[in-house]
Amino acid sequence: MIRPLKGKSPFYPGQPVPRESFVGRMSQINRIVERGLAQASAGKPNTMYVQGEYGIGKSSIAGFVQWLGERDYGLHGIYAPLGSAETIEDLGATVLQATLRSGALNPNRAERVSSWLAKYVGQQSFFGVTIHAEALKKDAPAVASGMLPFLRETVDRLKETGVKGLFLVLDEINGISANPKFAHFIKGLVDTNALAGEPLPLLLMLCGVEECRREMIRYHQPVDRIFDVVEIEPMTPDEMKEFFEKAFESVQMRVEPDAIALMAEYSAGFPKIMHLVGDAAFWQDEDGIIDKNDAVQAVFVAADEVGKKYVDQQVYKALRSQDYHSILAKIAKMGPDTMSFQRRDVESGLTLSERKKFNNFLQKMKTLKVLRSGDMQGEYLFNMRMVRLYIWLQSLEKPKS
């Protein structure tokens, strides 16, 4: 029998979530609105650091509040992903390019920006604005060293369209935060603005993991004081439930409570995994109702994907020695639901040479964030159920030779 074609999946693994599918995060959003958007809109600059693990939803929340800022607070949003930036000049180039692309929600603003920055526009193509790479590269250092005047001019050029201030997001700072100049750059920008006779109403938002913020502080201690830190935690069970219900409902599918419970349990509040599992369930299902069986299948598919992308690349590769692998397999065999173990229970099943390396193994697994220490002496816990499941699956597939 030929199955009817499926419509579009309501899940977005690997992409910031579109506004319609965004769920939860009420307390963080309220905080950003009160201390960020409303303040900037009233003329007061502020600097926020959106902090959380990879895949927890930083870019998504930044996108969401930028939209709110444009709609309700007269803030012009510029979104600069710094993933491939290493130097301050790179940062200048990225911000310039991001400015050129800004205003997408408001054609009038987009038009003004692109005519002001026309010299950086390459060929106007069917696909929208292209960039004149050479001109951009040439002026990037000037934009970087004159960041504040550049941002001020952006606002001035848009005043007539009702813009009151600027909301600049610097996302994916993990590369550039390793550059000591970055911390100084940020502190300099914020201080110069604060001391200006008439400060630019600038909401500056950095998104990154906690280590990046600590790294910046190590390079330049005073930067610590400027950040209003917004922590993004794993989603709560209620947020996850809302997420799955809303997503399936949007494509006229129903999802049963025990299916939600299972998908939520294995996603453990990580939106990235929720999208993977949800997507797998969407494709798995044949009758428009996601039941527990669909959810079980989906969890296996998702575990395989998480494993191939994360565990294979970061864990198995890092565990070079054969003994490490066999230790891991022995732990894995304790079953996919055992989320914790006692050191001595594992130790008793190890060979002599494995036993010698056991300590290093545990340290390494902690650095890789696969395990963490438990409250009891000698207790270790897996951080993620999905990773745990994948390791178990691997240990079944590869019986030791």
Ligand SMILES: Nc1ncnc2c1ncn2[C@@H]1O[C@H](COP(=O)(O)OP(=O)(O)O)[C@@H](O)[C@H]1O
């Ligand atoms: N509030 C949310 N509602 C629904 N999906 C979300 C939400 N936040 C993040 N996601 C999804 O989770 C995944 C990771 O989100 P992302 O914002 O890219 O995380 P980060 O920037 O922290 O790495 C993406 O697939 C995104 O669509």
Ligand SMILES: [Mg+2]
């Ligand atoms: Mg991101």
